[in-house]
Amino acid sequence: MLAGSRAWRLAVWAVVLPLFAVLYGLPIAVIVLASLARTWNGALPGEFTLLHYAEAFRSDSLDALVTSLMTGAIASTAALACGTWAALALRRRVRLPARLLEAVFFVPSAVPSVSVGLGLLVAFSQPPFLLNGTRAIVLIAHFVLVFAFTFGNVTAGLARVPAECEQIAESLGARPFYRLRRVTLPLLTPYLIAAFSLSFALSMGELGATIMVYPPGWVTMPVRIFALSDRGAIFDAATLTTILGVATLIVLTVLSRVSSRAMLR
Amino acid sequence: DSGVVTIYSADGLHDGSPSWYGKHFDAFTKATGIKVQFVEAGSGGVVDRLSKEKSNTQADVLVTLPPFMQKAASEGLLQAYTPAGGDMIEARDKDAGGLYAAMINNYPNFIYNASVLKEAPASYEALLDPKFAKKLQYSTPGQAGDGTALMLQTFHVFGGKEAGLAYLKKLEANNLGPSASTGKLTALVNKGELYVANGDMQMNLAQSASNPNIKIFIPAGPDGKKSTFALPYYIGLVANAPDAENGKKLIDFLLSKDAQEDVSSVAGGFPVRTDVKPDDENFKKLNAMLDGVEIWSPDWTKVLDGLKADVAAYKQAISGN
Amino acid sequence: MADLAAHAVASPRPGRSFRAGLLWVVPPLLVLLVLFFYPLSLIVREALAPEGEGASLLHIETVLRSREFVSGLYHTVVIAGSATAGCLVLGFVLSLVIAFIPFPGAPIAGRLIDMIIALPTFLMTLAFTFIYGSAGLLNGLLVDAFHLEQPPVDFLYSQWGVILAEITVFTPFVMRPLLAAFSTIEPAQLEVASSLGARPFRVIRQIILPASLPALLAGGSLCLLLTVNEFGIVLFIGAKDVITLPMLVYAKAIQEFDYTSACVIAVVNVVLSLGLYGLYRAIISHFGGGNAGRV
Amino acid sequence: MVDITAQEIERCAPLDGVRTASRTSGSRIGFEDVSVAYGGLTVLKSLTLTVHPGEIVALIGPSGSGKTTALRVVAGFVRPSSGRIMIGDRDVTDLAPYDRQIGMVVQNYALFPHMRVEDNVAFGLQAQGAPRDVIRQRVPECLAMVGMSAYGKRYPRELSGGQQQRVAIARALAPKPQVLLLDEPLSALDTQIRRAMIDEIAKLHHDLPDLTVLYVTHDQTEALTLANHIGIMRDGEMQAFGEAQALFRHPPTRFAAEFLGRANLLSVGGLTAAGPGEARVRFGGAELLARNPHNLPEGRDCLLCVRPHHMRFAGEGAVANALTGVVQSVQWQGDVHNITLTAEGESLRMTCVPMAVPPALGDQLRVCFDPSEVTLVPEDAPRG
């Protein structure tokens, strides 16, 4: 808690809250409003309707939601496992090869998602890896796109795990894997969850690569939303966006509950 | 065979509820027991994807717009197939080599906000009026199919590429900015954010329910004549299709009389079969809009060859501002 | 982040079997090699030696010389730089408030910001059109209130619109690691600092900022990479003359069927991302980031 | 039985001739009925206490008794759930810590890990806007005071525990605060530096007579050496408070007797008055004379507090307050011998200067103590 007088607090809030409302409240409100609008011809929507939601729940949009959730969960879990593994393997290594390897793990984040999609489509449509037209290629695209972020988050977290606790654990007879499981990873949990949340959210919103590689029957929400808004069905797009946002919000909230419980300890 | 058929399609026919695709895919599955798998992307995107997947083809049927269908054909991505009712489709709507045929006809046009503007801008010249500054937008040639169509249209109307580009250069003063999507412009016009935008009949008709303020128009050229050209959804059978037989069945089905009957009422486009003459509201509207409009036919092969250069020239032209 | 991990433990830990330990890195590396570097190599190969042609730098030269590319490069750098700076400032301020001066409902606000990450970026631009567009909420209100002729707010279809949208969309990427880092700052340190007479601004500057530098670094580099590579927002806002490299890649590859040029630009884009990222890291560590991880 | 609650702390009358703080213009620290709760748990219960300007008050008490909490509430790190905190004449309950002008050393130092030692020490001065040359002069001065001059350029993590603690002290002292809150500031230091630091604090206090100090320690020597008054905490309550020497000599409760110094507490009965402030009590078969500063009523059962070092070997002659016991254990502790005896069924500890020939186990010893040095203490009220 940043100690300060009450007046100071109020002053800060007076500045930050409106900023917050304009930057985030407004866009979100507009999207939600659009999802409820029958028409929007003036500054504000004309009539309200729940038709778009009825429509969304009737059509295959829900499949898209499930697809998105599954893609996000699987890709993020894989990225978390892989990124944590890599971060742990490179931990406390100062020499050049390790530093270089670390840079290597960051390269995926430097490639535009369009290029990732393109590269995957080209590479996995020809032998030896024939993956186009399968769900795996979408998962791979998402994995590649979120991997570096997971790796970075976990690496930053590892730097903050107190060395002393780990040393004590070792002195108590904890072998590396036991120590990892009981001390390092639990202390890392907030960071792991942060990393997972981030990559999950990223994956939920990913469009550029997905749209290039998605197989029939594995349409993610952003692809649907893109198709809708590309054809001018803004209200339907806003509806799906709201659904996507709420679903993500729920997942993130659950995750952050878990995280703050881990943090409290 | 496997009981599925995979179709890669340019977006547009899946819109609305019920959508034309949705309706007929269901009917197809009911009739044949074959499940339809569906991938939707931009008209160039689907072809690009097809060509990238060439060594492990996934799609059986391709639906896209010109000139991308021509491109697919020229790259050998299609195989010849004469659909069941093929003889009912006019020759100008079919590939000479039998690689593809039109499935739904459509025409590029403009829209305006009828609550702000009392009447539609009469001519291309009228669009240069300063009152349209930042109130006019069209989708970018090379990025959106309708945008490319608009460019071709100006070439036609002004009697040559130079003149067409010169016009677009002048128009750029009013243009709000590039847009990869044509569809999203409708909402902006409806809202009054824009007064004028481009579009196509099939889409704009489908959108008019939720966008009551928009009206379709076709401006007159310097010679006072209104003109447009056909921008059909073509359908073709993919080379090396994993389920070619199912693909053929699907093509036949979509070109069948039954399916073509409600092209205008459900999809808002023109049926391609000469033996189909619907009498629904939409069909009347569509025909009314084309009343007095000259329909010309671009040479898509030439268009395709010159497209890259044209788009480059366009960029060059508008960036001069 | 590289040096953070390395410096985390300054004490001479047993250095036994360094090489053997490094073998642990092989599995994730292998995964990445197959799933990422192999496709990337195809792109690089296409850029350097297009299919059906011999190896040549001709394509590269042509692309690099084109006006389009130069302008794209310029806009990419400017937009990424400004947006990242904006994200860092905004993210730091918002996180600070949420973590240390929580207002009622602050946790919900934090969640909402997270949610932004999940929304497809192009949708934010659509929302922006409704808010800041010439017939949008803001202009509508202002025109009505002050009886104006012209809509007064007119930045949306420019570079600034893109930057504002990117700031909005990517700030959460700075906030996530920052909030995590803030929660690990020992409260006693803040307490002692304030007991020594340090006002909040000083505490922020001298205690919180240095302690959260690794997180800021992580979030900032994330932002930088994302903004360099963002194309949905640029595509959908459609600001005049604002073309970025990823958009070029998209346009070349999908719309213009110029796969080779697309690959060349993609490669340049990767190099640019990594270069900017390296530069950013160098700047941060120049300003004391070197000690940031050694906590 | 006497009921002892925090509200009715037994306050000892000051003895003659003991140090009394010079009441100067410095800042008083006042707790006015202050309670603090963590979650639902009240860990400080209606504490009322005044530290007069220029005074050093030591808080002692068992681990977990609320000492740290009492300091934190003065510093403003926790808000009292009720009550007021005064510094000087200001009610600072709602004031931010940085407006309270205090210096604090916390139990685990909380050095700023990313700053060098000298920057840690300079922090307060900078925060309070001291001019540059003042800082340049004051920082080495403070580092020298704690014997850390050679370490200015190090980072905290490169220091040993004791070194860190000394830096924390220097950091707190650098801005010359009016009010100093010290939470076991010497716990990580060896006896020598500790002594030096006590002298340093005493000197500081002498040089700055306005400095008001609230000092938490678990070392009674520190408390007795430095403090004017001592408060003994227990379970969030102030069990006893008084002038250091008075509290030691005439502990008002059993807990105070046991906590401040070692004590033999003998259950005695049959109290009868014997002269002013004195009483006669019965211990087993013996009759003992003792001071009765708390004026326990006649007939009362109570405790007799005998400090181990007040026990003396009695010669053969008739002396007052003599007991005979059997040696149970003899322990050598450097500068003293500790002997445990049993007498009248109770265990008695005595401390004496080391002897060349200490008594052997099982020896019978006759011991005595001066009536003026032993005190009657009421039995504590039953707790819970």
Next chain:
Amino acid sequence: MVDITAQEIERCAPLDGVRTASRTSGSRIGFEDVSVAYGGLTVLKSLTLTVHPGEIVALIGPSGSGKTTALRVVAGFVRPSSGRIMIGDRDVTDLAPYDRQIGMVVQNYALFPHMRVEDNVAFGLQAQGAPRDVIRQRVPECLAMVGMSAYGKRYPRELSGGQQQRVAIARALAPKPQVLLLDEPLSALDTQIRRAMIDEIAKLHHDLPDLTVLYVTHDQTEALTLANHIGIMRDGEMQAFGEAQALFRHPPTRFAAEFLGRANLLSVGGLTAAGPGEARVRFGGAELLARNPHNLPEGRDCLLCVRPHHMRFAGEGAVANALTGVVQSVQWQGDVHNITLTAEGESLRMTCVPMAVPPALGDQLRVCFDPSEVTLVPEDAPRG
């Protein structure tokens, strides 16, 4: 002058009758010429030391002298830059900490913040694969031992400093290690609990005669009470090492004399032998008799070590080793009075049981000390 380096530590011969560790089958800790450097700085210099099985060795020394480092190198947290570490008969220099079977309490506890107190304590047992019911039985046992039974369900951040420290002790003891490394394990505890904990450790050691303990402390009472041997560290070197009582009684160096207990060190000269192990020296005008355990040669200038509590008031008669001094200060410290005198131009401190009427400042006092209790100490070699 006698040159004292770490390699040639003066080892005192054990006195008769003091405790000697039972040499059992437990694990020896051996430092063989161990050096440790942080960065470029050597903070432990060629340390050679053996802690015999079942023995408690206390390390004392000023803050920053390398005590913690010595423990860390045994635990395996730092690697020596040269030399070997032995535990039992194994060279563990290259062994990971978890293979060393040690228990350790570190200076700032380092409890696992994400585990409840009981899980903290159970950790070592679980890590070493103890069966469930053993753990269920042992954890409450250990918590009870440190008086923390009521806190098993709490998280470390909900405990006071002293409570945390006690948990750390319980955690280290739970797996019954052969070797226990304690780094100021009682520093955050108040005198009462500290005494109880000392007894607890002594009892533990008595119950587990195989337990080998290396104990860092800055409290000499702790060291003298618990340890068989004491090592005095200074600047990374072992300045002196010896049996606890011997080291206290016959400190081999000035530093040792000053560091372990308080000492008056008088510069004396004209040494002449006087009987076995005794010598006569000249102090100003007086001639004094003292023990000469280090066999300083005749004529040598040296120091005479007199512990303050060995100074006694001399009667009027002729006594050996009598000095007359002027009272400079009188300080009361609860169980003692500290008096400072000047005699022959040197300052002398004496400690005596509290007096009802302490001497006044400026009084002339005649004091004396027993020749068998004062020791001649060589002047330290010049340092640097």
